[in-house]
Amino acid sequence: MIEIENLNVRFGSAIAVESVNLLVGKGESFGLVGESGSGKSTLLRTVMGLNRNWTGTIRLNNQDIRSAGRAALVRTAQMVFQDPYASLHPRFTVGNALAEPMRINGLPNISRRTAELLELIGLSQDYASRFPHELSGGQRQRVAIARALSLSPRILLLDEPTSALDVSVQAEILNLLNRLREELGLTFLLVSHDLAVISYMCERLMVMQNARTVEVLTRGDLRAGALKQDYTRNLFRASLHGVRPGVQP
Amino acid sequence: MTITVPPLQATDTASHPARMREVQKFARRFLRNPLGVAGLAILLLLVLAAALAPLLAGHDPYLPDLAGRLAPPGATHWFGTDELGRDIFTRILYGARLTLLIVGLVVVTSAPLGLVIGAAAGTAGGFADAAFMRLTDVFLAVPKLMLALAFVAALGPGIVNAALAITLTSWPPYARLARAEALVVRDSDYVNAIRLAGGSELRIIFLHVIPMCISSVIVRMTLDMAGIILTAAGLGFIGLGAQPPLPEWGAMISTGRKFIFDQWWVATIPGCAIFIVSLGFNLLGDAMRDLLDPHLRRRA
Amino acid sequence: MNRSLAVIENLGIAFSGEDGKPVHAVKGVSFSVGREKLGIVGESGSGKSLSCRALMGVLPPSASITASRLEFSGIDLLRASPRTRRQLRGGQMGMILQDPKFSLNPVMTVGRQIAEAVRLGDRRLSVSSIRRRVLEVLESVHIRGPERVYDLYPHELSGGMGQRAMIAMMVVREPELLIADEPTSALDVTVQAQVLEIMDELVRRRGMGLIFISHDLNLVSRFCDRVLVMYAGRIVETLEAGRLAEARHPYTRGLLACLPAIDGPLTPLPTLERQADWREIPA
Numbered sequence: 001m002i003e004i005e006n007l008n009v010r011f012g013s014a015i016a017v018e019s020v021n022l023l024v025g026k027g028e029s030f031g032l033v034g035e036s037g038s039g040k041s042t043l044l045r046t047v048m049g050l051n052r053n054w055t056g057t058i059r060l061n062n063q064d065i066r067s068a069g070r071a072a073l074v075r076t077a078q079m080v081f082q083d084p085y086a087s088l089h090p091r092f093t094v095g096n097a098l099a100e101p102m103r104i105n106g107l108p109n110i111s112r113r114t115a116e117l118l119e120l121i122g123l124s125q126d127y128a129s130r131f132p133h134e135l136s137g138g139q140r141q142r143v144a145i146a147r148a149l150s151l152s153p154r155i156l157l158l159d160e161p162t163s164a165l166d167v168s169v170q171a172e173i174l175n176l177l178n179r180l181r182e183e184l185g186l187t188f189l190l191v192s193h194d195l196a197v198i199s200y201m202c203e204r205l206m207v208m209q210n211a212r213t214v215e216v217l218t219r220g221d222l223r224a225g226a227l228k229q230d231y232t233r234n235l236f237r238a239s240l241h242g243v244r245p246g247v248q249p
Numbered sequence: 250m251t252i253t254v255p256p257l258q259a260t261d262t263a264s265h266p267a268r269m270r271e272v273q274k275f276a277r278r279f280l281r282n283p284l285g286v287a288g289l290a291i292l293l294l295l296v297l298a299a300a301l302a303p304l305l306a307g308h309d310p311y312l313p314d315l316a317g318r319l320a321p322p323g324a325t326h327w328f329g330t331d332e333l334g335r336d337i338f339t340r341i342l343y344g345a346r347l348t349l350l351i352v353g354l355v356v357v358t359s360a361p362l363g364l365v366i367g368a369a370a371g372t373a374g375g376f377a378d379a380a381f382m383r384l385t386d387v388f389l390a391v392p393k394l395m396l397a398l399a400f401v402a403a404l405g406p407g408i409v410n411a412a413l414a415i416t417l418t419s420w421p422p423y424a425r426l427a428r429a430e431a432l433v434v435r436d437s438d439y440v441n442a443i444r445l446a447g448g449s450e451l452r453i454i455f456l457h458v459i460p461m462c463i464s465s466v467i468v469r470m471t472l473d474m475a476g477i478i479l480t481a482a483g484l485g486f487i488g489l490g491a492q493p494p495l496p497e498w499g500a501m502i503s504t505g506r507k508f509i510f511d512q513w514w515v516a517t518i519p520g521c522a523i524f525i526v527s528l529g530f531n532l533l534g535d536a537m538r539d540l541l542d543p544h545l546r547r548r549a
Numbered sequence: 550m551n552r553s554l555a556v557i558e559n560l561g562i563a564f565s566g567e568d569g570k571p572v573h574a575v576k577g578v579s580f581s582v583g584r585e586k587l588g589i590v591g592e593s594g595s596g597k598s599l600s601c602r603a604l605m606g607v608l609p610p611s612a613s614i615t616a617s618r619l620e621f622s623g624i625d626l627l628r629a630s631p632r633t634r635r636q637l638r639g640g641q642m643g644m645i646l647q648d649p650k651f652s653l654n655p656v657m658t659v660g661r662q663i664a665e666a667v668r669l670g671d672r673r674l675s676v677s678s679i680r681r682r683v684l685e686v687l688e689s690v691h692i693r694g695p696e697r698v699y700d701l702y703p704h705e706l707s708g709g710m711g712q713r714a715m716i717a718m719m720v721v722r723e724p725e726l727l728i729a730d731e732p733t734s735a736l737d738v739t740v741q742a743q744v745l746e747i748m749d750e751l752v753r754r755r756g757m758g759l760i761f762i763s764h765d766l767n768l769v770s771r772f773c774d775r776v777l778v779m780y781a782g783r784i785v786e787t788l789e790a791g792r793l794a795e796a797r798h799p800y801t802r803g804l805l806a807c808l809p810a811i812d813g814p815l816t817p818l819p820t821l822e823r824q825a826d827w828r829e830i831p832a
Binding site for chain 1: 817
Binding site for chain 2: 048049050070071074078079081082083086087088089090091092093100101104105129130131134144147148150151
């Protein structure tokens with residue numbers, strides 16, 4: 001579904017992504033891990049066409065994104081942003097925010113579809129008339145997910161979808177995403193700095209550092225600690241604090 | 250580029266209660282600011298005076314009464330009479346109409362013009378931004394009154410031309426303001442989300458960026474109104490705004506100048522009117538800024 | 550635990566709401582902190598930051614505070630003059646915020662800002678001894694090349710470096726009590742460990758008291774000696790360090806259970822069912 005070959009992204013003289021190759025299959029959930037500045041979010045934004053200065057090839061659902069044009073791609077891939085407090089227009093009600101992508105693309109039955117989307121994310125219908133500032137962070141992120149799904153894309157790109165949320169809300173959002181992936185047969189490309197989230201959500205993952213790929217692992221590799229690179233081992237050690245009730249640390 | 254016009258009505262009915270709640274909340278917060286309420290009261294008084302001028306005034310604003318010229322304030326003429334014996338109170342009331350006309354004309358032309366230019370420049374960026382903003386710089390570099398003077402000189406004096414002249418000089422600050430907001434909004438994730446959904450730049454400017462610029466423009470507009478009144482009065486004073494016998498406040502001061510030492514009221518009363526109305530707009534503007542300014546709203 | 554540095558008893562903080570009625574953000578909170586690492590954990594809006602800001606005396610004026618006791622090293626803060634409280638803030642109490650970008654002055658070099666803090670502490674010091682002191686403290690928070698960092702502006706520092714500079718600025722006055730409000734949340738995991746180590750060292754070496762505010766229960770329980778769990782403006786549970794597994798309150802257990810783990814099961818994560826009676830003060 002997602003094919004990236006030899007991708008390079010530059011901001012002025014700084015290199016944000018350097019010779020990255022990536023292949024994500026249909027229905028797969030793929031994770032991108034790395035620390036801040038490793039280029040993982042830039043990669044995501046480039047795939048969505050939000051960066052201009054890049055070289056290489058990106059194909060989504062077998063369409064080259066340079067030649068396919070926006071209109072063909074909007075129904076293929078959509079994105080959920082990191083900060084739900086910044087990704088919803090403050091002057092748009094939830095209903096309007098969900099309807100806007102459908103209006104742009106001239107879809108029929110907008111109000112019925114809006115109602116369906118609200119149901120899909122587990123919010124009652126009267127949320128349609130609320131403004132973002134009347135919602136909690138978790139509710140906002142649900143709305144942002146529903147907006148991304150409003151055009152029924154096949155691929156969902158998720159940029160740290162839970163890092164701005166409380167842990168209890170994170171669990172709800174992750175559960176929702178997993179349910180949606182199963183129900184709608186979506187392909188995920190998920191960026192996170194949290195190895196535990198990636199391990200829970202993704203079948204395969206790529207570790208990035210300083211704009212480059214460090215290594216690509218399967219979930220099994222990660223869980224077994226079968227890590228080839230020192231950098232990944234460091235990251236793994238620093239992240240490993242999974243204490244659960246009933247288990248001594 | 251195709252722009253599909255959104256069928257806003259369908260969802261707007263759904264959002265009606267939410268908007269009502271917002272309006273109520275806004276009103277409650279406004280009422281907690283006594284100075285703002287005072288400003289609003291002054292302006293309501295101005296509007297009332299303008300609307301009910303024929304009922305409130307006991308005299309004709311234009312009919313000379315040479316027998317009673319330059320009468321001091323008293324029971325028959327509350328604010329006295331001018332050099333042609335016209336009742337100053339009546340002329341102040343009718344002058345309120347002219348003041349509102351000018352302010353209204355300037356505001357409905359300059360603010361939207363500046364808003365659209367600024368939002369478009371800020372959102373588009375690149376060459377369009379540079380071109381629009383240099384144009385703005387040119388207008389800002391010319392002294393306001395000079396430009397207005399030149400314009401009136403070219404088109405001839407009169408109230409509408411005065412308003413147009415003021416518009417010509419007062420849109421650039423709105424453009425700057427709107428551009429500054431647009432620069433922030435255009436890179437925000439909620440606008441990116443619309444880009445990802447295939448929204449055109451025009452749609453983004455008009456439906457998504459401009460609503461975010463409006464509150465700062467409204468604040469600026471309210472604060473500017475006092476300035477507009479002063480400029481209009483200034484033009485009237487030097488004889489390039491409203492023409493006699495129109496009871497424009499600036500023109501009234503101008504004629505009263507000749508009698509300033511012996512018949513002080515002829516110039517002073519219109520001066521007070523200008524002062525009070527400007528103050529009203531400023532008070533209201535300050536209150537609006539406290540409520541609407543996105544930079545002040547981020548309270549700790 | 551030895552003598553208490555700060556004692557809070559029955560603290561309440563209220564703001565006036567949109568409709569004029571008071572909204573209680575913190576209710577009946579009591580705790581004391583000695584020369585130890587005390588962790589306070591809770592979700593956003595649980596009142597953890599507000600409680601500590603009340604101790605610091607940096608709440609916005611719209612907040613109204615009630616308490617039966619609010620003391621810092623024997624000084625009654627409820628009756629202390631604004632001047633006394635300011636002196637306490639500058640000397641014996643320090644606070645580190647989440648994002649160093651917002652707490653450092655952007656137009657002043659790091660060195661000068663720390664020097665300013667030194668000078669305020671002791672006005673008789675000479676310029677050269679102040680500089681020496683600043684370089685020392687920069688070194689003590691493990692900043693490599695303190696001479697170079699001295700002349701850098703805050704925007705030229707990385708997140709971890711900025712947070713270390715912030716800590717340096719706070720500890721240079723040798724406070725008795727340091728309040729760290731989510732000091733590592735904006736940092737990468739590997740940098741996080743270093744910053745925690747520095748703070749731990751300072752507590753051990755200087756016998757300082759530390760209040761560590763965080764939303765990360767695991768992190769806090771590994772790092773601190775004692776953990777308070779807050780929910781909806783109240784303390785629902787107090788835990789000894791490392792005894793996280795013995796947490797009794799359903800809220801604490803829920804918080805722990807809903808975290809994914811690298812080697813955890815792939816079944817849907819348990820979510821927190823919020824109970825109304827958690828809002829009551831526990832017996």
